[in-house]
Structures are given as structure tokens and as C-alpha cells.
Amino acid sequence: MPSTLPQIQHLIDGQLIAGGSRSADVFNPATGQAEKRVLLADKLTVEQAIASAQLAFPAWRNTPPLKRARVMSNLKVLLEANAEAICALVTAEHGKVLSDSMGELQRGIENVEYASYAPELLKGEHCKNVGPGIDSWSEFQALGVTAGITPFNFPVMVPLWMWPMAVACGNTFVLKPSERDPSSTLLVAQLAQQAGLPPGVLNVVHGDKEAVDTLLTDPRVKAISFVGSTPIAEYIYSTGCSQGKRVQALGGAKNHAVVMPDADIANAVSALMGAAYGSCGERCMAIPLVVAVGDATADAVVAGLQVEIAKMQVGPGTNATCDMGPLVTKPHFEKVKGYVDQGVKEGATLVVDGRGVSVPGHEAGYFLGACLFDNVKPGMVIYQEEIFGPVLGVVRVKTLQEAMDLIDAHEYGNGTCIFTRDGEAARYFSDNIQVGMVGVNVPLPVPVAYHSFGGWKRSLFGDLHAYGPDAMRFYTKRKTITQRWPSAGVREGAVFSFPSSR
Numbered sequence: 001m002p003s004t005l006p007q008i009q010h011l012i013d014g015q016l017i018a019g020g021s022r023s024a025d026v027f028n029p030a031t032g033q034a035e036k037r038v039l040l041a042d043k044l045t046v047e048q049a050i051a052s053a054q055l056a057f058p059a060w061r062n063t064p065p066l067k068r069a070r071v072m073s074n075l076k077v078l079l080e081a082n083a084e085a086i087c088a089l090v091t092a093e094h095g096k097v098l099s100d101s102m103g104e105l106q107r108g109i110e111n112v113e114y115a116s117y118a119p120e121l122l123k124g125e126h127c128k129n130v131g132p133g134i135d136s137w138s139e140f141q142a143l144g145v146t147a148g149i150t151p152f153n154f155p156v157m158v159p160l161w162m163w164p165m166a167v168a169c170g171n172t173f174v175l176k177p178s179e180r181d182p183s184s185t186l187l188v189a190q191l192a193q194q195a196g197l198p199p200g201v202l203n204v205v206h207g208d209k210e211a212v213d214t215l216l217t218d219p220r221v222k223a224i225s226f227v228g229s230t231p232i233a234e235y236i237y238s239t240g241c242s243q244g245k246r247v248q249a250l251g252g253a254k255n256h257a258v259v260m261p262d263a264d265i266a267n268a269v270s271a272l273m274g275a276a277y278g279s280c281g282e283r284c285m286a287i288p289l290v291v292a293v294g295d296a297t298a299d300a301v302v303a304g305l306q307v308e309i310a311k312m313q314v315g316p317g318t319n320a321t322c323d324m325g326p327l328v329t330k331p332h333f334e335k336v337k338g339y340v341d342q343g344v345k346e347g348a349t350l351v352v353d354g355r356g357v358s359v360p361g362h363e364a365g366y367f368l369g370a371c372l373f374d375n376v377k378p379g380m381v382i383y384q385e386e387i388f389g390p391v392l393g394v395v396r397v398k399t400l401q402e403a404m405d406l407i408d409a410h411e412y413g414n415g416t417c418i419f420t421r422d423g424e425a426a427r428y429f430s431d432n433i434q435v436g437m438v439g440v441n442v443p444l445p446v447p448v449a450y451h452s453f454g455g456w457k458r459s460l461f462g463d464l465h466a467y468g469p470d471a472m473r474f475y476t477k478r479k480t481i482t483q484r485w486p487s488a489g490v491r492e493g494a495v496f497s498f499p500s501s502r
């Protein structure tokens, strides 16, 4: 029987259209009910989006940068005016609490603001008289059709890391959001049209592997930005590069927070609560591991966390008194719960067990309470793997160096932080740790929009980080022009030596 659920369509050439014979349910994780169906684009539909972006490129590339930037300024205003509607969609499909959705949107808006400065970033470099009567300059030209593939956990912010700067630099874009919570991403793209983006400059295709593979292999797509899990990031990077594309692929994480014996433990515990359990642990910058230096530190941190967890309220994200909503889907809920079972089997001490949580009136929702393990050890699956849920593990070590060796040995290097009052220790840590984003008494050191975001090791494949100044470089290619206007009537002889200013 055909589904009667509202259908989420693609946005191609400025129009909402159907495309592809397959579709998937989109669930409200707080109720466990399917509320919409999202169309899954086939190859032909994605090719239609690429063709639209290709057609829109010449005129958009030649639009003055200031006019392109004005669309971003208009979009900022529209995003602020529609914040409630956007965040309601995020919470309905992702599950995060509304205040968290608002925080995500605000960070996204800051990327739109930064993209509106693109004319300043695109000014290039100019030198007069690099040789006698010779001037030279470098300019940053748009690539053409660019594409983005985004994860479920930030359906508004992560797409805004990508396409605003790409289009502000004169490119056109095809976006493939997560099929698990696509509505808010689509609404933002529609607002961008309202803000003045011409048809075809930004297209949204919903879908899965078939859509992604089409973007990866179509020669008209010049660059791909990806954010998601490491196995897929690695696949996107190797396939995209083998097709001659520029690729940046941000992957998964397992971020460690070091707590030193001299830290302000009460404040460190408060910071860890938000970093571990905010957004149900579904953040690539979440803290799923605490490395406590010394047993007394570990005992104090575990005791403090237990007290705070007991005060936490778990429930639907629409309830303003809730701190933590549900996990995104039933399979993800089962997976995270399986990790807790695994941790118990491996011999870690389960200090707080959130597996029995039930939310009255929402019994079919994907709610898992906060879980806390003590005595987690390297080599355990719950230490090594990204769980992406409300599961925090405490590892006990004796020295800062031991903590740093553990972090450096881990395959991921996205974020980390240290809690201490010792400036020397903090400086040594931030200077030497093999991780891309470091916090000192800051649990979630997510760079602001005018810096760039990216991890090290298997948390990022590619050379340039996401958003900020790196984004302008990623979405443009440098051209260097050297120019000379010889004086009329002056006869010049041939020169056979290599041109230089010797």
C-alpha cells in the first residue's frame, strides 16, 4: 500500500520535485513513529541536479562577489526570523533538545555571516614591478559544480559549513543531506532561494549510496566536502580522489578529556556533563572518555558525575525542562545499548546504568539514560570505538605523559581538552598532543566560524579543514597572472636565459 505520510522532495533548479522510485521513513525518535517519507534519488535525479548546477555556474561565477555576499546577508536575517520553525524540525527528526537545536542553528548562522565576507577573502594578492614594468597577481577562481554530503547529527550546521562559502566564492552546489533527518536542511535551502539565490546555484538531493556514488563519479563535480563516519569518509576520499576531484572528508572521533589533580573538579564535572551527554553524545566533538590523572582525581570525578547524572532529566526534546533527548533511530539506539552490554562483559565498572530508562508517554521513543563506566582500559571495545551515544568512560592513569601517550596512540584525533590550573602543563599538552582541536578548560573546543574546523589522524582525510579561511581555499583554485605592457615602438631582442630579476 502506498504511504500516506508527507513526502520530502528534492530541490532541483529552484523547484521541489520527485525523483527516484525508492523512499525511506523519517522517524520522530521521541515517539518512535514514522512521520514522513524521504525520496531517495536515483542516478538520473542526481544527474539532473548536477546539470542544473552546471547550467547555473557561468552566470553565478560572473555575478559580482558583493551581490553574491548580499544573498548571505539576506539569508542570515531569514534564518533568524525562521529559527523556531527550523529548530522544531531538527528536534522532531534528530531528537536533540530545542535549546541545543538553537545552539546548532546559531553556529550555522555564524558560518553564513563569515561567507558574507567572501569578497574580502577573494581579493587575492597583487605585486607591482616583480620585474621591470611587470606586474603580477594571484586570484582565486571558482571551481564549478561542488558537492556536499552531510551527517545526521547537525542537519543545519554542517551543511552551512559547506555551501554558503562555496556559493559565495562563485561555485554552484549539490547537497546530499542525511536521509535520517532531512527536513531542516531542505528548509534552510528554500530560505536561501528566498534570500536571492538563483535557481540551480544550490540543489538538494536526498538519498543514500546511489546518490553519493553518482556525485563521486560524475566528472562535472569538481570538489566534494564530506562529514560523517570514518569508514565512509575514507571511501569518499579514496573514490573522489581517484576520479580527479578535490576532496575533504571529515570522519569520526573519540575525544579524551584529561583531568589533572589540580583541576577545579566541580567545574570540570559540570563541563564534562554537557560534553558527554549533550545531544545524547551524538557530536563528533563530544567527550566520551575522561582520563583522570591519579586515583584521587578519578574518585572525585566519578563521584561528582554520579551526583550530576542523578539530576539529569531525559525526555522529548520539545520539553524545555529536559537535558537530553532520545537517540536518533532505533538501530542506533540498539547499537549504543549493545556497547554498554559489551563494556560490562569486558570488565569495566558500570557506575550508572541508563539502559532501563523509560519516559512516560514516550515508551516507544529511543531513550537511553546517561551511562557512566569507571576503570575503562585501552584495548576494550568501548575505549577504542566511537559509540556516539550517552556513554562516558573514565580511564585511570598516573601521569600527564601517560594520558598524552594514550591520546596519541588512538586512531582518532578530532578534539581533546585538559582541565588544570597549571599553565605549564596546559601549554605542554596543547603544544604536543596529536589532535587537531584542543581545549584548555574548554570541553568542546569547536572553532568559531572565522577559524577552521578539522581533526588529525583518521578524523580527517584531505589537506584543508572545514569552514573558516580553509573553506575559501578549498572552494577556489589559484590563478597567477603576470602582465607587461611593452612601450610602443621599442624593439626588444630575444632572451634565452630563464627570466629572473638577477
Ligand code: NAD
Pocket (backbone or CB within 6 Å): 149, 150, 151, 152, 153, 154, 158, 176, 177, 178, 179, 207, 208, 209, 212, 213, 227, 228, 229, 230, 232, 233, 250, 251, 252, 253, 283, 284, 386, 388, 414, 455, 459
Ligand atoms: P554516516 O557516515 O553514516 O553518513 C554520513 C553521510 O554519508 C550521509 O549523508 C549518508 O547518507 C552517507 N552514507 C552513509 N553510508 C554511505 C555509503 N555506504 N556510501 C556512500 N554514502 C553513505 O554518518 P552519520 O551516522 O550520519 O553521522 C555520524 C558520524 O559523523 C559520526 O561518526 C561522527 O563522528 C561523524 N561526524 C564527524 C564530524 C566531523 O567534523 N569530524 C562532524 C559531525 C559528525
